[in-house]
Amino acid sequence: MHVVVCIKQVPDSAQIRVHPVTNTIMRQGVPTIINPYDLFALEEALRLRDVHGGEVTALTMGPPMAEDSLRKALTYGADRAVLLTDRYFAGSDTLATSFALSQAIVKIGEIFGAPDIVFTGKQTIDGDTAQVGPGIAKRLDLLQLTYVSKICSLDLDAREIKVDRRSEGGTQMLHGRLPCLITMLEGTNEIRRGSLDDALRAARSQIVKWSAADAGIEDLSKCGLRGSPTVVKRVFAPTARTEKAEQITTTDKALGDLADELVVEIFARQPALEHELAFDASA
Amino acid sequence: MTLTANQETPPPAVGRAGTKKELPEHFKDYRHVWVFIEVERENVHPVSFELLGEGRKLADKLGVKLAGVVLGPPGDATQQAIAEAFAYGADVAYLVENPLLEDYRNEPFTKALTNLVATYKPEILLLGATTLGRDLAGSVATTLLTGLTADCTELDVDADGSLAATRPTFGGSLLCTIYTLNCRPQMATVRPRVMAMPRRMNKPIGCVIQHGVPMLEEEIVTKVLGFLSDVRSSNSNLAYADVVVGGGLGLGTSENLKLVKNLARVIGAEYGCSRPLVQKGWMPADRQIGQTGKTIRPKLYIAAGISGAIQHRVGVGGADLIVAINTDPNAPIFEFAHLGVVTDAIRFLPALTDVFTQRLSPHSRDKLAN
Ligand SMILES: Cc1cc2nc3c(=O)[nH]c(=O)nc-3n(C[C@H](O)[C@H](O)[C@H](O)COP(=O)(O)OP(=O)(O)OC[C@H]3O[C@@H](n4cnc5c(N)ncnc54)[C@H](O)[C@@H]3O)c2cc1C
Numbered sequence: 001m002h003v004v005v006c007i008k009q010v011p012d013s014a015q016i017r018v019h020p021v022t023n024t025i026m027r028q029g030v031p032t033i034i035n036p037y038d039l040f041a042l043e044e045a046l047r048l049r050d051v052h053g054g055e056v057t058a059l060t061m062g063p064p065m066a067e068d069s070l071r072k073a074l075t076y077g078a079d080r081a082v083l084l085t086d087r088y089f090a091g092s093d094t095l096a097t098s099f100a101l102s103q104a105i106v107k108i109g110e111i112f113g114a115p116d117i118v119f120t121g122k123q124t125i126d127g128d129t130a131q132v133g134p135g136i137a138k139r140l141d142l143l144q145l146t147y148v149s150k151i152c153s154l155d156l157d158a159r160e161i162k163v164d165r166r167s168e169g170g171t172q173m174l175h176g177r178l179p180c181l182i183t184m185l186e187g188t189n190e191i192r193r194g195s196l197d198d199a200l201r202a203a204r205s206q207i208v209k210w211s212a213a214d215a216g217i218e219d220l221s222k223c224g225l226r227g228s229p230t231v232v233k234r235v236f237a238p239t240a241r242t243e244k245a246e247q248i249t250t251t252d253k254a255l256g257d258l259a260d261e262l263v264v265e266i267f268a269r270q271p272a273l274e275h276e277l278a279f280d281a282s283a
Numbered sequence: 284m285t286l287t288a289n290q291e292t293p294p295p296a297v298g299r300a301g302t303k304k305e306l307p308e309h310f311k312d313y314r315h316v317w318v319f320i321e322v323e324r325e326n327v328h329p330v331s332f333e334l335l336g337e338g339r340k341l342a343d344k345l346g347v348k349l350a351g352v353v354l355g356p357p358g359d360a361t362q363q364a365i366a367e368a369f370a371y372g373a374d375v376a377y378l379v380e381n382p383l384l385e386d387y388r389n390e391p392f393t394k395a396l397t398n399l400v401a402t403y404k405p406e407i408l409l410l411g412a413t414t415l416g417r418d419l420a421g422s423v424a425t426t427l428l429t430g431l432t433a434d435c436t437e438l439d440v441d442a443d444g445s446l447a448a449t450r451p452t453f454g455g456s457l458l459c460t461i462y463t464l465n466c467r468p469q470m471a472t473v474r475p476r477v478m479a480m481p482r483r484m485n486k487p488i489g490c491v492i493q494h495g496v497p498m499l500e501e502e503i504v505t506k507v508l509g510f511l512s513d514v515r516s517s518n519s520n521l522a523y524a525d526v527v528v529g530g531g532l533g534l535g536t537s538e539n540l541k542l543v544k545n546l547a548r549v550i551g552a553e554y555g556c557s558r559p560l561v562q563k564g565w566m567p568a569d570r571q572i573g574q575t576g577k578t579i580r581p582k583l584y585i586a587a588g589i590s591g592a593i594q595h596r597v598g599v600g601g602a603d604l605i606v607a608i609n610t611d612p613n614a615p616i617f618e619f620a621h622l623g624v625v626t627d628a629i630r631f632l633p634a635l636t637d638v639f640t641q642r643l644s645p646h647s648r649d650k651l652a653n
C-alpha cells in the first residue's frame with residue numbers, strides 16, 4: 001500500500017506581519033510547526049501502514065525551510081519525504097496549490113508507485129479554507145472523502161474503503177473505492193511519539209527536493225500568482241469599537257446587588273428578552 | 284493504476300493586488316447572483332437564507348436577479364426548499380431534480396452544480412461554509428477552474444461590479460479582501476450566523492428553471508451506508524440560540540463549568556466556551572465559540588472569565604448585547620462588550636443565577652404578562 005500525506009508548514013503564532021506594499025504575509029522570524037490538523041492525517045496514514053504494510057510518503061509545497069516539517073514527519077515514522085519548492089509557486093492560492101500538489105503526486109506515483117490514498121488535514125490554521133484537499137481530489141479525479149472521523153475498514157484487494165464522515169448534525173457512513181483522497185478531522189486519533197529509531201533515521205534521511213520542472217510541471221502559468229484566480233487586494237486590522245463597555249461597577253458592592261443591577265440593565269436594553277426568557281424558563 | 288492530473292488552467296491573473304482586471308470575452312455574459320440552497324435530510328440549512336439576504340443586496344447593487352439553486356430528489360422536501368428560497372427573496376430557482384441527489388454525495392452534487400453553472404452562467408455563486416458547502420464548493424471551483432474565497436465575513440460589490448470578499452486571515456488577527464480577477468463565477472462561502480437572517484416574505488412564487496443532468500447510480504462511486512444523527516446532549520443549537528452563556532479559562536476548573544450551565548438552564552440559554560476549554564477536554568468541540576468554533580448571533584451573550592481574544596471576538600461580534608464578567612478591568616473583552624462587570628465570575632455567577640431565577644419565577648412572570 002502506498003499512502004501520500006500532504007502536510008503544510010504554518011506559522012506557530014498569531015504574531016504575523018504583513019508586507020506593507022505587496023500585502024503578502026512576512027513569515028520571517030515566526031516559529032513554524034506542522035499544521036496541527038495534518039498530524040491527524042499523518043497518524044492515520046501511519047496506522048494504516050502498521051496494519052496493511054506499505055509506505056507513507058509525506059509531501060509538502062513550500063519554501064526550502066519547509067524541509068524542517070518534513071524531517072519532523074520522518075521522525076513520526078513517514079518512510080519518505082518530498083519537498084516541492086520553487087519560486088514559481090510563490091503566491092499560490094488554493095487552486096494553484098492544488099495544481100502543484102496534484103502534479104507532484106502524479107510524479108510520486110510514477111517513481112514510487114501510485115498512491116492508494118492521499119491524505120490531507122481538514123484545513124490549515126493559517127489559510128483555514130479546507131479547499132486544497134477537494135482541489136487535489138478534483139485535479140486527480142480521485143473520490144473525495146472530507147471531514148473523515150474514522151476509517152472503519154479498508155480492503156486493499158477489493159479496493160474498498162468505509163469511513164465515517166462528519167456532516168451537519170451527524171455522522172455519515174460512506175462506502176467508497178480506492179484510490180481516494182481523505183481529509184482528516186481533528187481529534188480522530190492519538191498522535192504517536194516518534195521512536196528513537198525513527199529520529200535517527202530522520203536525521204540521516206535525504207529529503208527529496210523537486211522544482212516545478214522536476215515534478216514535471218511544464219506550464220508555469222498554472223502556478224503561483226499567475227495560476228491563482230483569487231488575488232488579495234487589501235489586508236487590514238479589524239476596527240475596534242470606539243466606546244468601551246459600560247462597567248456596572250468595580251468593587252465594594254454586595255454580589256447580590258451587583259447581579260440585580262446587571263439584570264435590570266440587561267432588560268432595560270433588551271425589553272423583549274424578559275418575556276422570552278420567562279417563557280423559556282417556564283418550559 | 285496511474286494517476287493523471289487535470290492540466291487545464293484558467294487564464295492567468297493579470298498580476299498583483301490592485302491591477303485592473305481584463306475579463307476574457309467568454310466570461311462577459313456571466314450574470315446574476317446565485318445562492319446554493321443546502322438541503323440535508325429534508326431541511327434547508329438556515330445559512331442558505333442568510334446567504335439569500337446577503338445575495339439580495341449584491342444583486343440589487345448589480346441590478347441583476349437573485350437565484351436559489353436546489354439540488355434534490357423529486358418530492359415535497361425539494362419543492363419546499365424552492366418555496367423557502369422564494370420566501371427569502373430569490374427571484375428565480377434553478378432546480379436539478381434527481382433521485383440520486385437524495386443524500387449528499389460529492390460526485391452527483393458537483394456534477395449537477397457545475398453543469399448548471401456552465402449552462403446558465405452566474406457571475407457570483409455563494410455557498411454556506413458548512414461541511415457540505417465546503418466539500419461541494421472546493422470541488423466545483425476546481426472543476427470550473429475559478430476562484431473561491433472561504434469563510435467570508437463581508438461581501439460587497441465594488442465600483443466596477445467585482446465581488447469584494449472579505450475574510451479573516453492568519454488566525455483571525457487580520458482581515459483581507461479578495462477578488463477573483465478573470466474567472467467566473469466568483470465563488471465564496473460564508474459560515475452560518477455570520478450574515479443576518481433576512482425577514483421571511485409573503486412571496487411564495489417565482490420562476491423555476493428545471494434542468495436535467497444525466498446521472499447514473501453505477502457511475503457514482505460513493506454509497507451512503509447510513510447516517511447517525513447527533514443525539515448526544517452536547518449537540519448544541521449554539522449557532523442559533525437567542526441567549527448564550529460562555530465560560531473561559533477564568534473559571535479555573537472544569538468543576539466550575541456547572542456555574543455556567545446552571546445559569547444557562549435558568550434562563551433557557553445555550554452554553555459555550557473559549558477554545559482552551561475544548562483543548563483541555565472540559566467541553567466538547569461543538570461548544571467552542573469563535574474563529575475555529577461556532578459563530579453565534581444571540582440577543583444576549585454573557586461571557587464569564589473570557590479574555591476576549593480576537594479569535595473569540597470574531598465569533599460573537601454579531602451578538603446584540605454582550606455582557607462580560609472578568610476580574611481584569613483591562614481585559615480586551617471590555618473593548619467590545621456592551622456591559623461589563625469587573626468581578627470574580629466564580630462568585631458572581633451563582634448570584635446572577637439567583638437574581639434571574641427570582642425575576643423569571645412564575646410569580647413575576649404573571650406580573651409581566653399583565
Ligand atoms: C488559529 C487560532 C484559532 C483560535 N480560535 C479560537 C476560537 O475559535 N475561540 C476561542 O475562544 N479562542 C480561539 N483561539 C484562542 C484565543 O487566541 C485565546 O487563547 C482564547 O480565546 C483565550 O481563552 P480565554 O479567554 O478563556 O482564556 P484566557 O486568555 O486565559 O483568559 C482568561 C480570562 O479570565 C479572566 N479571569 C481569571 N480569573 C477570573 C475569575 N475568577 N473571574 C472572572 N474572570 C477571571 C482573566 O482576567 C482573563 O481575561 C484561537 C487561537 C488561534 C491561534
